[in-house]
Amino acid sequence: MKKKHLALLFLIAFLTMLGFGIIIPILPFFAEKLGASSFDLGVLFASFNIMQFIFAPLWGTLSDRIGRKPLVSFGLFGFAITFILFGLADSYTEMLIYRILGGIVSAAALPTVHAMVADLFPPKDRAKGMGIVGAGIGLSFVFGPVIGGLLSSYGVAVPFFVSGGVALLTFFVILFALPESLPKEKRSSSGKRKGANPFGALFGSLSLLYAILFIVSFAFSGLETTFALYISDLYGFDSRDLGYMFLVMGIIAAFVQGGMIGKMVKRWGEATVLTIGMCLYGIGFFTIPVFGNFWAFSLILALFGAGQGMIRATANAMITQRTTIGQGVTTGAISSMDSLGRILGPLAGGAVYQFTASGPFILGGVLMVIVLLWFRLRHQRLPEPSLEA
Template sequence: MDSNRVLTGIAVMAATIMQVLDTTIINVALPNMVGQLDATPDNISWVLTSYLIASAIIMPLTGFITDRIGQKRFLLISIAGFVITSALCGMAVSLAQMVLFRFLQGVFGAALVPLSQSIMLQIFPGEQRGKAMAIWSMGVMVAPIMGPTLGGWLTEQLSWRWTFYINLPVGIVSFVLAMRHVHDTPTRERRMDWLGFASLALGIGALQLILDRGNQDDWFSSQTLVFAAFVTVISLLFFIVYTLTGKHHPLFDLRIFRDRNYLVASLIMTTIGIGFFGGMLLQSLFLQEFLDYPTFEAGLYMAPRGLASFLVMIFVGKFVNRIPPRNFIFAGICASIAGNYLMTRFTGDITANDLIVPMMLQGMGMGLIFVPISTLAFTTLPKETAAEAAGIYSLIRAVGSSFGIAILATYFSRSTQKSWSLLRGDITPYSEALRNYLAPLHLGTQDPQGVAMAARAVLHQAQNIGYIDSFWFATLNFVLMLPLLLLVRTPKKSPSTSPPAVSLE
């Protein structure tokens, strides 16, 4: 492998890891931001929401902007803007400043992942495309897993501001390497479809708002979210009809979904959001809030998942061109089913050793699915659609993860509430079960302290049931993915396959 390819890969992967890591690294720092930014536990979530909305809106424009200014200039602008806004986020002194800087950070960071995917596909020959996607997948999938651990350590040892400042050295190295080694692509004139962009941006932005705030605001009990849902449906329907029927140059060509492998890969990428991203959130909550592990320690217990995923991605990258992608994906789904099933047996008495096998199985499943599905998505596409397809694919991955987190978080909340309603019926002065529970503590059923202790125990049990039900739900999600494998078409091998170009003809 020539040195220029290595340095190009380091440049774009550093930028990718920096951007992806930023989506999870600050999650554990939010409580520490509340006091210093004069925020509340409710409105501090806008620090996350503003970033996600901006990123989702700009991401589909990757192909268009690449055509207009070239991929190298676009990449350099994105890296520089992301580094500058990261520094501004670290210096923010109010919630308004933080939300504004996070929105701008999302704008500049939106294209880093699809650009890196497109460039990685270019610098590797066609027969090594699986290796390219394995390297890319390691950054995209492992970085979010390690984010909470690193964020917890930085927050505890230094300050929450360092969850942003850490981007500066990484971004500077990435910028210098990209400026020297990333090749540019030809530019071409292309008119901006402003009406299409406005409708898509409005629809995606409103959808991201619903997904991010839904569980917190009780979904459609909120008039704001009802209005956002109306805007989402109307905007996206208008965009689809306008794009397919209008006599103009569309924002991007929806006919790209006629490619069966790209369509199936997109569907799988959407559905795994519940099991992978939603499950990752619940596992973190289970360790920190249910088992009362410190943030950094909880991150360490989740490390086997990231390690297993990393190692499996290396293995898959070497053999993805020799073994049909469907076989890897099937094995990954089975590993994910097994890992989630084992988590349905978790109770408050589990030990750290009980976490290792389920976490490793889930990490193996992630590696076995993500690399071949990312490779499969682009294998049968025309080479001139690479950047545009990468932008759409990254948007689908982002929205799918938001869907997964929102659905599983809501399912957990509703299951816990239902279990609490059923179990609290036993907390009465005449309950034999309550009397037997309090007797060893020398407390009576009329004792307020005893009733409070029993209520806490019942809530804890209700949460345990909620976690178990949610892990069952995630398990079923992977089972329902299996029929999609029947739609996968194994691509024909061609020794002369050339890497896709970014320019859209």
């Protein structure tokens, strides 16, 4: 049953994030077509992440009370409708409204998928489960932008309709094929457990791990915002070159998360694998300003791909192993930290880039050193994993 569950969760994560990946290269052009300025575009991106930051823990809390499947289904159905409406929008105001609604409803889906992994896998195997779901997400960002670019030749709205269609297909897969992972007898205790505050979880005994996820998301989203400008301004690379570089990163990330995480964790433990991931991130950030050719940048992004797989799978596993509240609210809080990083990281990266082109990468490297030292000094003070978590 667990293998069937995990295969379905991999497919759901892949199809869900494939929809996001498809619209990544198209959204700016669609918004500009309707008269949006660069500031308007920033608001469009930020509004989605802000809604996810607010609502992911709230949906997670609800999933602890009523079960996982209703929330994943609701999130995917809402995602499908809002993306189709987005493709039909004929004004920036409509786009913003649908983007806000999309952020609210889609926040119910992916965090709840991670909660299902936590329901199904005991602590010792959880990193492997998180890694396989993460591999589905990674592969979606390998293929999604390519598909989106091809679909855009038929019209800038077409990728949004296809994304909505993919989400609707995923909704029916969930409805008819995905079993519930949280039995009724466990719902009241996990959803109403003392201290199950959607945001209070961020400031408890696991705050170190939540902070790592925030800083990693903050630093990497700053890179995503400025890396294209950096390689274009300094070396003349174009969007096609960037696509190939990120293709390498996505493949490496999916390979590490899907095939290596479980073995690495069994051999070295989560703390060591998490440390290795942060080291790879730090090396990646500091070496970007050193090199200036296509293969060097591809290799550096491959370091980020491998590091991302290690950090996300192990940090998620360590948090869900030690949580004293419901897995839904816990994975919702994890998603909130990722969203907050994606809200603030691009703002910081863009601001620093104005002063020095290599600034965002140096900043990211320094943050990785700080958080790595902090983790090595404090990780032994984390609570012991719970056998029931």
